[in-house]
Amino acid sequence: MEVTNRLWARGFWRAGIRPGDTVMQAFGLSMFLAGVPIVRALESMGVRVIPCGAEAGSERLLKLIWWTRPRALLCTPSYAEYLIDVAPKILGKDVGDLGIEIICCAGEPGAGLPELRRKIEESYGARLYDMLGGAHGILNISCDAPEYQGMHVLGDDFSISYDLVDPETKAPIPLVDGAIGERVKTSLEWEAQPPVRYSVGDIYQIFTEPCMCGQPGPRIKVLGRIDDLLIVKGVKVYPAAVKNVIESFAPRTTGELRIVLNEPGPRVSPPLKLRVEYRSGLEKDAVEMLRQDLIEALHRRLRVRPKVDMVPEGTFERTRHKTKLIEYHPE
Known part of the structure; x- marks a missing residue:
């Protein structure tokens, strides 16, 4: 729990979330990575978290957002896009009227797609961040660069999260800028079922050249899954x-x-x-x-x-x- 809390805190701090902020948790609360563990991590940061969860339904979620005026919204990109369509029907207001400044998305590749990013950011008037990880000492988040640069790796002290292998032969792929392959991960500090060169089937692209945002270190982009290819x-x-x-x-x-x-x-x-x-x-x-x-x-x-x-x-x-x-x- 300590490792998970520290890594989520690193990511949310990068996104601009600070102690005392109000944050709407709209991921499914039953999710292993992005459910209650996120609530716990935000509370440990001193954030006022509203654990509504996607299970509550869109009407209750939107009304809670309108009543509590959270600064940040956490949800999948599909849900953020869905709320754009249903908010006028439920509230009689556009999502841009809700006062949300920060949106952190995870769970699927949508937040890294240029057109969808533009649609969400323009509709809400908020900054969108793409996140990945939460367990096994892994956490990645996108930055404030004008164009999407992938997600910065924040958990190098807890895991090896961006080894690449060929999806068919499983042979190692050199980690050069722009390399693409199946990601395998190894946890360095995780006592419960630690993964060692384990794959969940994601296809990554790795960037090793400096990011235009000025932040150091490697970045990753999720291109899809082996079973989606x-x-x-x-x-x-x-x-x-x-x-x-x-x-x-x-x-x-x-x-x-x-x-x-x-x-x-x-x-x-x-x-x-x-x-x-x-x-x-x-x-x-x-x-x-x-x-x-x-x-x-x-x-x-x-x-x-x-x-x-x-x-x-x-x-x-x-x-x-x-x-x-x-x-x-x-x-």
Whole structure:
């Protein structure tokens, strides 16, 4: 508990959270890493934490935010995006009226995607931080650089958290700037089930060159998971990267999409099939033009030419949980 409290405190301090601040804890309280352990860590910092949790539901959460006026919000990026849509319906106010200055996200790669970062920061009028870790002596957080630079490693004194191996052969990958591979971790000070060169299936990119923010040390970026990786005609495609391209076409798109697979990956028989929501109000010709623009952008940026079906806004259910981008439709 002491190690966990110290590491979370390092991350939250980097984000600007200080003793006496009010913070809304909107991760699921039942989560092993980001639930009660975060509440405990914030209390140890002297923070006034409101342990509402995602389980309370969006209506109760938003009303508590309005009544208590927290300076910081902690939640998954999917939930932060979801609240943008539902706040006007529940409160009659935009999330930008809630007074939130800091948002710390974890649990999925969304906070590192440029278009989603821009959407969340502009909607709330807050600074968004991407976080990862919480157990086994590991904690990483993004910085205040104008463009996302990955997450700074804050737990080098407690763990070795960014060793890389080849996902298929498990051979070590040299830790040079820009290296990509499957992350394996080793805890140096963790008595309960300490991991030794253990993998949870994440694909990392490592940066060793100095960050433009001035903070020293290595940085990591989560590209996806081994079980999310898709291979289309030899090209590796991560769902999070596809979502980032779709988000870049807002407001013509809602940012919502699904990748449709006929069988489990990673290998996908071309073309890659996508269903993408277009914003209501677009005329038929404009929807077709958007479809063509998406195909060209995905080909240019990800080197795949997908089959894109456009569906109207509201087709996909919004959720406060992690968004599942892949659907399986066996033929």
